[in-house]
Every structure is written in structure tokens, then in C-alpha cells.
Amino acid sequence: MTTRYVGAATTIRAEDVPALYEGAKFYSPAVSPEKTTLLSWTTSLLERNGPVTLVRPDAIAPETRCAAICVIGSGAALADLPPSGDEFALAVRELERLTRRRFEAVYPLAAATVSALAPLAAAAQLDLPLIDADGMGRTFALIHHTAMHLAGVSPTPLVIRGVTGENVAISTPGPARADTLLRSNVDVMGGWAALAAYPTTTGELRRAALTGTVSRLINVGRLLLESGDPDVLVARLAAVTGCRRIGRGRIVELEHLSRPADVTIPAHPSSVVIDEIGGQGRLLRLELRSEVVAVFADGALAAAAPDLICLVDVLHGELSTLDSLEPGDLVDVLVMPADAVWYSAEGLAMVGPASHGIPLPHPRRR
Amino acid sequence: MRPPLAPLELGELLRVEPLALATAVHLPDPARPVHEVVLAQTFDRLHRAAPHSLVVLHDEAATGGWALAAALHAGWERNVSAVVVPEAAMSSSSAVLADRLGIALLVISDEPVDVALTLAGQVSAPQAARALRVALCAERLAGQSSIRGVLGVLNSELAPLPVALVTGETVVAGRAAGAEEKPDGATVRVEINAAGRPWAELVAALPAKSTAAAGHVESVLRLARLPLLAVWAQTRMNSSAQAAQEQAAFGLLRRLATEPAGTGQALLPEVDVPSWTGELGWRVEGRNRAVWISPLQDGDGVPADELTQLVRAAWQRHRPDWPLVADSDGWISWQNIPDSEDAADGDASGAVAMRRALGSVSRAAESHALVLGVGGAHAGVAGLMRSVTEARLAAHVARDTGPGSVQWFDQVGARAALAWLPRRQIAEVADLCLTDLMGARDREALVDTVLAVLDCGGSLSQASARLGVHRNTVLARIARAKELGLVFDDPSWRLALHVLCYSLSSLWVSGRS
Numbered sequence: 045m046t047t048r049y050v051g052a053a054t055t056i057r058a059e060d061v062p063a064l065y066e067g068a069k070f071y072s073p074a075v076s077p078e079k080t081t082l083l084s085w086t087t088s089l090l091e092r093n094g095p096v097t098l099v100r101p102d103a104i105a106p107e108t109r110c111a112a113i114c115v116i117g118s119g120a121a122l123a124d125l126p127p128s129g130d131e132f133a134l135a136v137r138e139l140e141r142l143t144r145r146r147f148e149a150v151y152p153l154a155a156a157t158v159s160a161l162a163p164l165a166a167a168a169q170l171d172l173p174l175i176d177a178d179g180m181g182r183t184f185a186l187i188h189h190t191a192m193h194l195a196g197v198s199p200t201p202l203v204i205r206g207v208t209g210e211n212v213a214i215s216t217p218g219p220a221r222a223d224t225l226l227r228s229n230v231d232v233m234g235g236w237a238a239l240a241a242y243p244t245t246t247g248e249l250r251r252a253a254l255t256g257t258v259s260r261l262i263n264v265g266r267l268l269l270e271s272g273d274p275d276v277l278v279a280r281l282a283a284v285t286g287c288r289r290i291g292r293g294r295i296v297e298l299e300h301l302s303r304p305a306d307v308t309i310p311a312h313p314s315s316v317v318i319d320e321i322g323g324q325g326r327l328l329r330l331e332l333r334s335e336v337v338a339v340f341a342d343g344a345l346a347a348a349a350p351d352l353i354c355l356v357d358v359l360h361g362e363l364s365t366l367d368s369l370e371p372g373d374l375v376d377v378l379v380m381p382a383d384a385v386w387y388s389a390e391g392l393a394m395v396g397p398a399s400h401g402i403p404l405p406h407p408r409r410r
Numbered sequence: 411m412r413p414p415l416a417p418l419e420l421g422e423l424l425r426v427e428p429l430a431l432a433t434a435v436h437l438p439d440p441a442r443p444v445h446e447v448v449l450a451q452t453f454d455r456l457h458r459a460a461p462h463s464l465v466v467l468h469d470e471a472a473t474g475g476w477a478l479a480a481a482l483h484a485g486w487e488r489n490v491s492a493v494v495v496p497e498a499a500m501s502s503s504s505a506v507l508a509d510r511l512g513i514a515l516l517v518i519s520d521e522p523v524d525v526a527l528t529l530a531g532q533v534s535a536p537q538a539a540r541a542l543r544v545a546l547c548a549e550r551l552a553g554q555s556s557i558r559g560v561l562g563v564l565n566s567e568l569a570p571l572p573v574a575l576v577t578g579e580t581v582v583a584g585r586a587a588g589a590e591e592k593p594d595g596a597t598v599r600v601e602i603n604a605a606g607r608p609w610a611e612l613v614a615a616l617p618a619k620s621t622a623a624a625g626h627v628e629s630v631l632r633l634a635r636l637p638l639l640a641v642w643a644q645t646r647m648n649s650s651a652q653a654a655q656e657q658a659a660f661g662l663l664r665r666l667a668t669e670p671a672g673t674g675q676a677l678l679p680e681v682d683v684p685s686w687t688g689e690l691g692w693r694v695e696g697r698n699r700a701v702w703i704s705p706l707q708d709g710d711g712v713p714a715d716e717l718t719q720l721v722r723a724a725w726q727r728h729r730p731d732w733p734l735v736a737d738s739d740g741w742i743s744w745q746n747i748p749d750s751e752d753a754a755d756g757d758a759s760g761a762v763a764m765r766r767a768l769g770s771v772s773r774a775a776e777s778h779a780l781v782l783g784v785g786g787a788h789a790g791v792a793g794l795m796r797s798v799t800e801a802r803l804a805a806h807v808a809r810d811t812g813p814g815s816v817q818w819f820d821q822v823g824a825r826a827a828l829a830w831l832p833r834r835q836i837a838e839v840a841d842l843c844l845t846d847l848m849g850a851r852d853r854e855a856l857v858d859t860v861l862a863v864l865d866c867g868g869s870l871s872q873a874s875a876r877l878g879v880h881r882n883t884v885l886a887r888i889a890r891a892k893e894l895g896l897v898f899d900d901p902s903w904r905l906a907l908h909v910l911c912y913s914l915s916s917l918w919v920s921g922r923s
Contacts, residue, residue: 404480
């Protein structure tokens with residue numbers, strides 16, 4: 045067994061990339077990134093350029109300048125329009141030009157899904173350390189849904205760069221406007237773009253970002269790659285992530301109801317009804333947007349965003365993605381607490397159940 | 411009566427609009443009281459709902475999916491009486507959840523705000539809602555044309571309380587559970603009288619928690635009395651089909667009583683009373699005293715249909731609460747005497763009632779040339795059959811005394827044997843053997859006199875007293891009869907001549923009529 049768990053400050057090598065990717069998928073279980081070219085490309089970058097240093101923000105000089113990197117847009121567009129390879133590095137360079145300062149480190153905007161790979165690739169290309177911290181600890185829908193924003197760090201100036209070689213720079217006093225401006229530009233660029241944003245210092249990140257989330261991805265990813273038995277998997281995940289199983293049951297109904305959706309996040313509300321096997325035999329109802337945003341057990345809100353809620357296919361011992369659910373599937377419903385910052389009043393107002401059109405008090409706040 | 415401000419129950423609200431139009435997806439307890447109506451637009455409002463309120467969801471709280479599930483849970487937490495939801499928000503999993511939480515879930519197609527306002531009006535004025543409900547119930551009852559239909563309306567109106575129509579101990583229609591006593595509950599009974607006599611009872615058994623509703627239940631049951639009587643009377647009026655049905659039913663009853671023949675006639679077999687007897691308006695529990703009605707003339711078996719109609723009409727007029735069944739050469743009716751502690755007392759008062767009853771029908775019987783026989787009072791179905799046989803014998807004897815006459819079996823005794831004699835054939839014998847006598851002009855007086863002497867065991871004085879003539883007249887007539895061939899001194903001839911005289915005398919009696 046070559047298991048090598050990542051501690052506070054170490055390096056990420058080419059052979060760690062699959063585990064990182066697996067963990068990144070786990071922290072955004074709703075979407076299923078295709079076998080992206082980003083994975084093999086990042087692996088080969090690390091093979092060629094050597095390991096990337098992973099460093100905690102408090103283990104580096106506080107005045108170190110850094111920028112957040114992520115993929116903005118849709119995963120489907122990323123598959124249709126593969127990256128040319130230099131978007132992320134060039135976006136950082138463009139942001140340097142705008143701010144007239146060199147960056148000495150990069151960090152992920154969201155340590156989840158393909159956006160966890162992009163900063164690693166950029167760090168390898170730019171020969172910069174990767175900071176073991178991010179703004180979300182999972183994924184949220186909008187660019188200002190970050191711990192940095194809650195701590196008063198502005199997302200702008202920011203730069204996006206498309207496959208077509210175009211840059212767009214945005215500066216705005218209102219962070220919520222930044223996302224709106226971004227989206228229309230991303231559409232024009234072909235559906236996705238490389239984003240460099242939140243220029244700041246590691247000193248600020250110590251205060252404002254969520255620390256240790258990158259190494260967590262690798263650790264979780266290793267568990268997922270190793271384990272096939274769902275009970276063992278859930279027990280191990282619980283030890284690493286603090287997740288718990290709400291219940292195990294069979295999917296009895298998929299509802300696609302045209303209900304009034306919330307105003308901020310475009311998604312079609314639908315529901316999955318699970319008949320719990322064993323336990324109290326409850327009726328579990330999962331509310332789906334672009335992710336599972338709430339779980340009701342017999343009508344009582346048992347878990348809700350920003351909790352990370354995911355389904356494990358019991359027969360196959362692997363994560364179920366939302367587009368693969370079928371009536372009759374036997375699944376475990378797992379719920380994982382998000383970082384504490386999201387349960388503050390401001391955090392809940394931004395990404396809590398009410399932001400998904402469920403105006404109920406969050407179960408962790410009752 | 412229940413207090414005027416007692417809150418409405420869910421079941422009551424479901425019988426009047428707008429909830430009468432709602433679909434009850436799950437209804438665990440229709441007897442739950444509804445204290446107020448809550449129009450819940452938000453979950454916040456839902457979480458403040460008082461127990462026993464009726465929650466109508468709209469807007470944000472009625473978007474379906476999780477919203478309905480959460481509303482059901484909140485309703486369950488707050489112990490509300492029911493959750494009312496617009497059709498659009500309903501889903502099959504919500505029905506499952508309502509069932510799981512045991513909370514009433516009603517689906518409406520109307521605008522929830524309108525529904526809530528109407529409901530609030532009803533809940534705040536329970537008496538008005540109840541009056542409306544009773545009026546609707548009366549309307550439905552009036553539309554029924556069968557006993558089963560009336561009971562169906564009662565049972566759906568008062569659900570989940572079971573209502574039964576009972577005659578004696580037998581459940582005639584409705585739900586048998588209605589006649590069962592509940593441990594701590596109450597029983598509401600409403601007697602139904604046909605022509606001033608009890609015919610049946612409507613019985614509803616209330617569980618302990620619903621005893622407050624007794625007043626309302628009773629008023630609904632009272633409402634059903636007239637429709638029930640009307641339906642019953644109508645079925646009795648409907649003659650020919652009814653006659654055939656009653657005849658067949660009586661035949662069936664008779665077979666029930668005679669089938670276990672092994673037990674012997676002396677021990678009357680115990681026969682369970684079939685429920686359909688009550689539906690025909692018959693009562694056979696307790697003791698029965700049969701009346702046999704037959705035409706004076708011994709016809710060729712079955713009497714004419716027209717005569718049956720006449721008898722039925724006469725019976726309907728005088729004894730509407732007694733059955734009338736055409737049977738072979740006559741008609742059967744019977745008086746039912748409920749079991750009382752002292753059977754002898756019951757029979758005595760029954761006999762008095764019977765005498766009074768027959769007094770009123772005898773005039774009609776006379777005008778239709780009918781005679782009546784009355785049997786003894788015996789218990790149960792088998793007893794009825796025995797009484798019928800007795801009454802028939804008595805009626806045969808009654809033929810001797812002319813139209814409209816009534817004979818009681820217990821006064822007839824062995825004389826009944828004479829009634830079965832083939833009197834015509836015997837009279838023919840007289841024509842051949844006693845030619846001289848039959849040719850005499852005073853033959854009737856002669857035969858009557860000889861018969862009286864024989865009846866009185868040869869005592870001339872007794873015979874003269876019975877005939878109302880002088881002893882010498884008797885003596886002279888006997889001498890003349892002997893001259894004409896009617897010699898009864900020889901003991902071996904005496905019985906035959908006695909029977910001959912009896913036959914001739916009784917034939918001439920009917921002939922004179």
C-alpha cells in the first residue's frame with residue numbers, strides 16, 4: 045500500500061493528482077465532471093515540472109501576494125472546448141499587470157470539482173507554491189459566495205481568460221455585480237473561462253480563507269479510491285470529514301415539479317423521495333437544485349445547505365451523481381458539515397436553505 | 411342535546427361545501443374537533459398554528475414537494491386537525507407521508523383563500539353549519555327509495571358511527587356494529603312506529619369520545635323515520651311482486667322450521683331468525699299467534715288474485731303492522747308478542763289484543779265471505795309454523811258457523827277432525843241410503859234434531875234445550891226420522907249416522923247462507 049496522507053505542509057506529486065481529483069468530486073457531488081483532459085494534463089505537468097509545494101497560509105510570510113484561481117462556467121462547455129493549457133497562467137499574469145504586483149503563490153477559489161485542479165496546474169506552470177486554503181471548502185454557485193467576501197476581501201479586480209486568447213478584466217465596488225458581469229462574458233467566451241481573482245496576501249488569507257481544504261481533498265480522495273465496501277467507506281469518511289449517514293433507503297420517486305424557483309440561482313427544482321430501510325422507516329425527501337440542497341425526514345428539515353449532502357450507491361460502494369439516480373436504487377444519504385463560517389448569520393443568509401427557496405431555520409442553528 | 415357552542419368536527423365540515431368537494435387523501439379521525447381555521451401563507455405562520463386548527467395552505471407554503479412535506483410535519487408537531495392543500499401541490503409521496511404521520515390531508519381544487527374564508531365562517535358558527543348539514547341530509551334521505559338506501563345515507567352521514575335498523579334482536583339493514591353496545595359509549599335509539607305500533611328501531615352506537623354528538627345523531631336518525639316508513643309502506647303497497655316475494659319468503663321460513671325434522675314436533679326446533687324477515691316488515695322473535703284467513707267455500711286450492719288483493723287491502727286498512735301472506739288455499743297473518751318476563755301475561759294481553767284486532771276485521775271478512783282461524787301463541791319461527799297449522803284447522807272449523815266467523819284453535823280441540831270430513835261425499839251417501847228421509851220436506855229439522863240428540867248422548871231434554879223446542883217435539887221428530895230410515899239404535903250404525911247427520915247439517919248451514 046502506497047497510501048501517503050498529506051499533512052499540513054508538503055508537496056503534491058503527479059501520483060497524488062487522481063486522489064485530489066476524486067476528493068474534489070466528493071466535495072461537489074451533484075455534478076459529475078467528465079473524465080476531463082485537465083486531469084491527465086495536470087498529471088503530466090507535475091511529471092514534467094516536478095512536485096508543487098503545498099503550504100498552509102500560516103506557514104508562509106504574511107505579506108506573500110497571492111491570487112485565487114478557478115474554472116468559471118460549465119463543466120460541459122469545458123469538455124466541448126478543451127483548454128489550450130495556458131489560460132490559467134496567463135490569467136494570473138494579466139491580473140499581475142492590472143495590480144502591478146507579482147504574485148508569489150496561488151490558491152483555489154473553491155477546493156472542489158475541476159476548480160481544484162486548475163490552481164495546481166497554474167502553480168506548476170508558474171512555479172509558485174499552492175496555498176492549502178480556499179474560499180468555499182466546497183462549491184457554491186456564485187463568485188462572491190466565499191469566506192473571503194464574508195471577511196471583507198474584495199473579489200475584484202479579477203481577470204478571466206478564454207480559450208480564444210481573450211482577457212476580460214472586471215472591477216466593481218459591488219461584489220454581487222461581479223458575478224453578473226462575469227456570466228455574460230463567460231457565455232461570449234464559449235461557456236467557460238479561467239478565472240484569477242481575489243488578489244490578496246497570505247496574511248489576509250489566514251484570517252479570511254478556509255485552511256487545509258486542499259490536503260483534505262487528497263486524503264478523502266484516497267479513501268474513495270481504496271474502499272469498495274459502503275459501510276467501511278462511510279465510517280472512514282466520517283473520521284476524516286465529520287460526515288454522518290442520515291439514512292439508507294430505496295429511491296421510490298423522482299419528482300420534477302414546476303415550483304417557484306428561488307431568484308438568485310438558476311436551477312430546476314426537483315425532488316427525490318427515498319423510503320428508509322431499517323431505522324425509523326422514515327420518508328426522506330431530497331430537494332435538488334444544482335446540488336442536493338436539503339433533506340427532509342418525514343417532513344422535518346434534517347439537513348440543508350451549506351451542509352454538503354451526497355448519496356452513496358450502496359451496491360457499488362461509490363458516490364451517486366444526481367443525473368444517474370433511478371427509482372429502485374439503494375442509497376446512503378450522507379451529510380457533511382461545511383466550514384463553520386457558513387453557519388454564521390451572514391453565511392446562512394448567503395448560501396443557507398432560504399437562498400434555495402426553503403425559508404426554514406437551518407437544523408444546525410435551531 | 412349537545413351544547414350550542416361545541417366545536418365542529420372534521421367529519422361534519424366534510425359534509426358541507428367547500429370541503430364536501432375536497433378529496434380526503436388521508437383521514438385518520440373524522441371525529442377530531444376543529445377549533446379554528448388558519449390560512450397559512452408562510453412556514454412561520456404554520457409554526458404558530460394552535461392545536462386542533464384546520465390549516466389551509468397557500469402561496470409559499472403550498473408550492474408542493476418539500477413545502478407540503480414540511481407543512482405536514484409542522485402540522486403534526488402542532489397537532490392540527492387537518493391540512494388542506496391545493497391540488498397543484500399534491501404528490502403521491504405526500505399522501506404516503508400524511509399516512510405515516512397520521513395527519514388528515516385534504517386536497518381542494520378551489521382557491522385556498524376562498525375556501526379558508528368559508529371554512530372560518532362555518533367554524534365560527536357551528537350551529538349554522540350543522541343546520542345546513544341536516545338540511546342536506548334530509549334532502550338526501552328524501553331521495554331514497556329503499557330501506558338499504560336510507561341506511562346507506564345515514565351511515566355515510568354519520569360515519570364513522572355505525573347505524574343499524576333493528577327489529578327485535580335482528581339487524582335488518584345498515585351496519586351490524588351499530589347495534590353493539592360500546593364499553594363506555596352510548597347508544598342512540600330511535601323507535602319507528604307503523605300505525606301507532608313499534609315496527610323497528612334505528613340504533614347507533616357511539617364510542618365514549620363521541621357521546622357529545624348524541625344529540626345530533628339522534629336528530630339525524632329522527633329525520634330518517636319518515637323516509638323509512640314511506641319506503642316500507644311503498645314496498646307493502648306494491649302488491650303482486652310483493653305478494654310473490656312474501657309467499658316465497660314465508661315458504662323459506664317454513665322450510666327453515668321444518669327441515670331439522672329429526673328433533674320431533676314436541677320440541678320446537680330453535681331456528682335463527684333470518685335478517686330478511688325484518689326487511690319485509692316481519693317480526694318473528696318472541697311468541698307468535700297466527701291467523702288463518704280462508705274463503706268460506708272450500709274452493710279449488712289457490713284463491714283468485716283479485717281476492718288476495720281485496721284481503722290485502724282490508725288487512726292494510728285494519729292491521730297495517732301485521733304481515734299478510736297468501737298460502738295455498740288461504741292467507742296467513744300473525745301477531746308478534748315480544749318476549750316478556752312472564753310469558754303467560756304476555757300471551758294473555760296478546761290474546762286481548764288479538765280479539766280486539768279480529769273484531770275490527772270481522773266485518774270486512776263477512777263482506778268477502780271469509781272465515782278466520784286463530785292459532786296458539788308459540789315461540790320463534792317454529793312456533794309460528796305450528797300456530798299457522800293450528801289456525802288453519804280452526805279456520806276449517808269456523809266454516810261451520812258462516813261468513814265472518816272466527817274460531818280459536820284452543821277452543822276447537824278434537825272437533826277439528828270433523829272439519830276435515832269430506833262432507834259432500836258423505837251427503838251423497840245419504841242420498842243413496844236414506845232416500846226416504848232425503849225426500850222429506852222437513853228433512854233439515856229431522857236431521858238437526860237427530861244430530862242434537864246424538865250430540866247430547868241421547869238426552870232428549872238437553873237436545874230440546876239446545877234446539878229451543880219442546881221435548882215432545884223432539885220425541886215426535888225422532889219417531890218420524892226413524893220411520894224414514896234414520897234408525898240410530900243399533901250401536902254399530904250410530905257413529906256412521908252421527909257423522910252423516912253432522913255432514914248434512916253443516917252443508918245445509920252453508921247452503922242456507
